[in-house]
Amino acid sequence: MKEINNSTLLKIADEFSTPLYVYHGEKIIDQYQRLKNAFPGVKVHLHYALKALNNINILKLLKQQGAGLDAVSIQEVQLGIRAGFLPHEIMYTPNCVDFEEIKEAVELGVTINIDNISTLEMFGNEYGSTVPCCIRLNPHIMAGGHSNISVGHIDSKFGISIYQLRHVHRVVESLKINVNGLHMHTGSDILDADVFLRGAELLFDAAESFPDLEFMDFGSGFKVSYKDGDIVTDIEEMGGKIAEAFKVFCTKYGREIALWFEPGKFLVSESGSLLVKANVIKQTTSTVFVGVNSGQNHLIRPMFYDAYHHIENISNAKAAPRLYSVVGYICETDTLGYDRKLAEVREGDVLRIKNAGAYAFSMSNNYNARLRPAEVLFYENKAQLIRKRECLEDLTRNEIEVI
């Protein structure tokens, strides 16, 4: 797979200005195909978790590849439908939402995933056996790189505890609920197949008492590379093991059902770069800061999750490396990278911050009344604007002046 080279990125920065998100279409397709083909002999459906990046063009690109969607809010469901997904291609996995929102999703015809016993009761009372649903179980497996992204542990608010299965059954049986799927999502940054397999075994056991399953959904959490030498999920090895275990399960279950995953980060993280400009070089007694025209308002992951995002100086790439702390222009300590070796940075240079495809634009905000950057898709050798840069009016649109 060919990456977008620095000179192309510089041209894009020049044409569309900075700060700027640039996404590489072919990289997304490549990741999709890699995952899709990692489970030999099993019917796999990939539902893209659009909370990672929801630009309509990214959604359409993945739809063309055959992906479905995983939506966590009714608005995400609506964005999916707007992008051309059929309702049945969308899985709706809400947490702590008003039951009215679930009713809205049922009316739209999407697949419903339920993660709370009281919601299951409401669902059964409302629909009985007329509308099927999936149940999100929490297998209590500790996984994930950071406690904020590990959602399967014992204190997590997500899913129905696997220890409450008996209660689930009483509700399902008495209200005649048609359970068509079982789901788990243990968190992000899972490193090895064994974590998935441990969760999977628990779901396989649970499945024995749900005779009408059409699919089993193992969520996501595949770890991608953030820097050279990073340990990443070996998708092919993991896929082989899971496919094997799943086939054994299907034989035992008595028929073949579908295997679903909901990747977000895996599909789009590496495709994205945030291009920023070095506004100032600031020498202090302890370090040299590069202050850029961006910050936690455009990429919050370093502050939120202690995430490492690789940074390169693409304007002066051949220069000798020096040590810098790269910081944003927000009135917060928004350090994008501590003690980074960058090719000597001059004021005005363009820096590339990598892995800005997932949870970058989608977590961006207007703190300090800063505007969100534009988004550009580089696909089939063309760079096209896919979202305009915000303007001041975007900030004040809903304001009502009463004084």
Ligand SMILES: *Cc1c(COP(=O)(O)O)cnc(C)c1O
């Ligand atoms: C966030 C989320 C995902 C995607 O997680 P990634 O780590 O981005 O792959 C999948 N499923 C559910 C239910 C989620 O909340």
